[in-house]
Amino acid sequence: MVTRIMQFSIIAFLMSILMPLGTIQAFESKRPPADERTFVSEAVDKKIEEIKDFIKDPEVAWMFENCYPNTLDTTVDYEVIDGKPDTFIITGDIDAMWLRDSTCQVWPYMPLVDQDPKLRKMIEGLINRQVKCVLLDPYANAFFKDLTRESEWNEDKPELKPGVHERKWEIDSLCYVVRLANEYYQITGDASVFNENWDKAMRLIVKTFKTEQRKDGTTPYRFIRSTSRMTDSPVFQGTGRPIKPVGMICSMFRPSDDATVLPFLIPSNLFAVQSLRQLADIYTNELDDPAFAKECTQLADEVHDAVMKWGTAEHLKFGRIYAYEADGFGNMLFMDDANVPSLISLSYLGFHQRGDAIYERTRNYLVSDYNPWYFKGEAAEGYGSPHTGKESIWPMGIILRALTSNDKQEIAKCLHMLKTTHAGTGFMHESFNKDNPSNYSRSWFAWANTLFGELIMEVYQDYPELLQQSDM
Incomplete structure (x- = not known):
């Protein structure tokens, strides 16, 4: 194929x-x-x-x-494995599957899943495949279907697991896994995708988020790449710049796959808040696990409160707006990136409604000459x-x-x-x-x-x- x-x-x-x-x-x-x-x-x-x-x-x-049909026309590998649908979707001219891209690639087809049983099975298969990827390595962003394939990044440190194309830790990769499963469930009412492996993957996602709050000042994550591009690897032995643990989640990379400048990536933290609240709803209303639902809600509230305190500031022209990145010490970076999640995409993702005051002020800044990008x-x-x-x-x-x-x-x-x-x-x-x-x-x-x-x-x-x- x-x-x-x-x-x-x-x-x-x-x-x-x-x-x-x-x-x-x-x-x-x-x-x-x-x-x-x-x-x-x-x-x-x-x-x-x-x-x-x-x-x-x-x-x-x-x-x-x-x-519109380009994803279906050119990137889908669908089959049934062990009696379950399995869908692997490459990003295009790079022959690997990103958790982020694969969700975004099928997103415009989601409103049609109840009109086409075949399309519905394909989406179900992607949920199953993403679960396999998370369980393989929750810090990885891109994967191979063939576990024997060798990545062009095989000299990255630490050594890649079989089936991993790239191991750039990006909060949004895990958020997109939640986003896809939740949307499928909301449209179809089919809770069968919330199986044992899915449950394991969701608990691993929450565990990873908590680990990357780095409240004890440590992280098991490292990423080192020999490269001439400064944006290809975090500084300080692949752990990123210092942070003050204020409740936000560290992300070593942006959804562009570029290294962050300051580790608290604000749009990705807000995306995590949304994903955690979606999980809380699922575990409350469908899976009858109030304890885990409460854990998700508490983490969402903690991250959100930290963003509002440490990830917003008064701009000289636009008023209080979101920063793009922060470090918890009061330092912030003001810009935005074309990839999603971005600050401008917060209403597209559903975190904000169009017209919300802080979002509108931020958006006005983003499409102005004050945004360096x-x-x-x-x-x-x-x-x-x-x-x-x-x-x-x-x-x-x-x-x-x-x-x-x-x-x-x-x-x-x-x-x-x-x-x-x-x-x-x-x-x-x-x-x-x-x-x-x-x-x-x-x-x-x-x-x-x-x-x-x-x-x-x-x-x-x-x-x-x-x-x-x-x-x-």
Whole structure:
């Protein structure tokens, strides 16, 4: 399967470069042939036809058709193992599964799971696979299905376990495992996924969160990589900068896979608060374990209180806002990153409602010139990331800006920028140069593709008139 996926990626990339302009303007579908797709969902295909026919701008309709099903078309390995569904989803041009990416890649399909039994089984299989990953190593962020495969990072210290691609400790990796299972349960009412292994994994997640509060000043976690990139490894023998244990959870890496500057990553801590409260609800209402539910609630309250005390501050222009990172000593870093969780994504994730005062003040800061990682160029304006340097904008950041907006003009602006920066490929990329969209990174980034599909789905539901414009 992986070989076929890689072949598709190479062919699609070469076609995007070599096609004459006239052919590109014909907007021919870039989906692989039906018999070469890695997974097929009738509900998804019906939704594509419904929305594509509604969109008046032919280029945007084409982009939606290419992007929305990209995860299903190119990245899914589904089978039944030991009588249970098992789904392994690679991130795209990197042949490994991230806990974060795999949840985000299937998220836009979740509203359709009750319309397609096959799709529902695929999601159930991903829950099962993620549980296996957590039980293998709760500190790892990316995994192989083949336990005999050797990672390109095999010289990282400590030595990787078989089946681990990379061991960057990111709070959000574990949060996404909870997020997927909870959403599946909320939509389907199917509690069968909360089996013995799932329970073990959830308890390990909570244990890991508590360990990384580092209340005794120690951690079993280390990550050392020989590299010329400063962002590839935490300082001080892979343990990060000093912290004062105030109740927040340390994260050695951001969801961009870059090392944190200050160990308390605020959006990821708030994501953990949400995940812990979801677990408390499940263990109260479905699994009848009030003791563990109480443990989750108490930890959520502790982390939240610490964030509000040690992770917010008065900005000279915007008032009290969230910092991006903190250390518990009163030092804070103010910025945001295009990856999710980010500060701007807090309403997208459901932690905040649009309009909440501290969120709105923070959001106003984030899309201003005061945010050092918000770039404006000749091609577009939007979020960047230290992961890709000081001149690159991430389509994902533009998408999240639109998904967290109630302003139709702002959403329309974001749609226009996405339409004019895909460099004729019909797909989203990891990033593009702010002045030259043809200079981009990652031609096959399934998360960004399906997130674009999710945006179009949201606009179709909430602001359909925007999709009725013939030239966005």
